[in-house]
Amino acid sequence: MKLILTFTPGKFTFNCTKCAKCCFPAELSLTAREFNFLSKVADRKERFIFIADIPFSYKLRVKGRCPFLDENKLCKIYKNRPIVCISFPLTFEYLPDGRLFVNFIRCEGVGVGDQIVDMDFVLKTIDEIKQRDPSFFDSLLINKLYKNPFVPFYTHDEYVSYDSKLSFNKFLAKMVKDYSRNQYNPRTYLHSFILTIRQAIETALNMKKHSGDLHRSLIFDEEAEALKDEINSYYSQKFEENFKVIDHYIEEAEDIARKTRVCEIYLDGKVKKLRIDEHVKLSTALNHSDVAEFQVSQIYFRKNFEEEAFNFIVDYISEVLVRVGLGGFPIDAPLYIVLDVLGEYINNIEFQCNLYSGKSNVVTLKEAKRAIEDLDTNFALGSIYNARERTFTF
Numbered sequence: 001m002k003l004i005l006t007f008t009p010g011k012f013t014f015n016c017t018k019c020a021k022c023c024f025p026a027e028l029s030l031t032a033r034e035f036n037f038l039s040k041v042a043d044r045k046e047r048f049i050f051i052a053d054i055p056f057s058y059k060l061r062v063k064g065r066c067p068f069l070d071e072n073k074l075c076k077i078y079k080n081r082p083i084v085c086i087s088f089p090l091t092f093e094y095l096p097d098g099r100l101f102v103n104f105i106r107c108e109g110v111g112v113g114d115q116i117v118d119m120d121f122v123l124k125t126i127d128e129i130k131q132r133d134p135s136f137f138d139s140l141l142i143n144k145l146y147k148n149p150f151v152p153f154y155t156h157d158e159y160v161s162y163d164s165k166l167s168f169n170k171f172l173a174k175m176v177k178d179y180s181r182n183q184y185n186p187r188t189y190l191h192s193f194i195l196t197i198r199q200a201i202e203t204a205l206n207m208k209k210h211s212g213d214l215h216r217s218l219i220f221d222e223e224a225e226a227l228k229d230e231i232n233s234y235y236s237q238k239f240e241e242n243f244k245v246i247d248h249y250i251e252e253a254e255d256i257a258r259k260t261r262v263c264e265i266y267l268d269g270k271v272k273k274l275r276i277d278e279h280v281k282l283s284t285a286l287n288h289s290d291v292a293e294f295q296v297s298q299i300y301f302r303k304n305f306e307e308e309a310f311n312f313i314v315d316y317i318s319e320v321l322v323r324v325g326l327g328g329f330p331i332d333a334p335l336y337i338v339l340d341v342l343g344e345y346i347n348n349i350e351f352q353c354n355l356y357s358g359k360s361n362v363v364t365l366k367e368a369k370r371a372i373e374d375l376d377t378n379f380a381l382g383s384i385y386n387a388r389e390r391t392f393t394f
């Protein structure tokens with residue numbers, strides 16, 4: 001088993017705070033053995049769906065609080081809890097060549113206690129999973145081979161390899177950090193980053209192929225290295241200009257909202273027109289959160305971020321770009337999907353930061369950490385990833 005950690009080993013400590021935030025998933029993936037056990041103790045049979053994939057042949061529909069979580073936030077079936085619960089905050093994903101990628105989710109227990117998250121921590125979790133089901137990792141790999149043989153995606157007779165895609169994501173992960181100096185608002189910075197990367201790729205691909213098919217944004221193996229240079233050069237020339245465009249665009253929307261007292265906001269999966277003085281209750285966001293009601297103006301207008309808070313968010317985005325599988329940007333997806341999902345991530349992060357900082361105009365490191373912890377737990381558990389998954393095939 002060749003393990004690749006997508007986080008820096010030894011950088012974090014972890015101790016479960018028993019906050020139970022990981023017990024509010026959209027759904028739980030179950031092996032056949034887990035289904036057999038849980039279907040006997042579950043209150044309602046219709047919660048389960050058969051999906052015929054190994055090793056997770058079943059799903060338990062949850063969308064909120066897990067039915068096995070008791071009033072004291074303890075798992076009623078702890079000794080028999082599913083493998084996905086044993087593994088958390090780690091998530092595992094094979095590439096078809098047998099490399100097993102391990103992501104580390106930034107849940108509430110990260111940074112707590114003195115248990116170091118290193119290779120030993122990962123091996124201990126793998127052992128625990130194997131004790132529960134010795135064939136689990138073999139099945140995970142077989143499923144990957146069966147569903148997705150060898151290339152993340154291809155068109156006609158051209159294809160992009162995983163290594164090429166990973167290397168490109170690493171390149172983006174470095175760039176997002178390199179250009180983040182002296183920036184304090186994540187929405188303005190990261191949307192400027194996304195816009196400039198899109199333009200840089202489109203320009204570079206056009207120069208090479210004159211294809212006009214800008215939407216595909218595939219980076220083919222043979223052109224990847226040269227493209228990085230072209231993107232770097234385009235980026236260094238255009239970033240400032242794009243930053244001003246994005247900044248101006250957001251400022252204009254904020255000015256209109258101040259004058260008309262109405263704004264458009266993405267809430268509960270839809271763009272809604274709301275009055276900025278209105279008080280709104282969240283219906284589908286993080287159900288475990290104690291902050292559910294807010295005034296629209298508190299989350300709509302940009303706030304200043306403490307430098308540490310901003311850097312924390314950029315570090316997280318940079319790490320998520322190189323994660324593989326749940327909790328990361330989809331390695332199997334074309335780049336334009338990755339950039340779309342990145343845009344959604346950042347909107348969600350800023351929304352949550354603004355929410356947690358309440359009436360204050362400054363987002364602190366503590367609030368940024370809390371936003372990332374809650375969202376990463378939620379993302380890792382599948383909400384955004386699942387919602388997007390259906391659009392990946394083309």
Ligand code: SF4
Nearest residue numbers: 016017020022107109
């Ligand atoms: S979210 Fe993290 S800290 Fe909270 S209960 Fe789950 S594993 Fe423990």
Ligand code: SF4
Nearest residue numbers: 023066068069075085
């Ligand atoms: S089975 Fe237990 S550990 Fe897993 S989500 Fe439900 S309550 Fe939490």
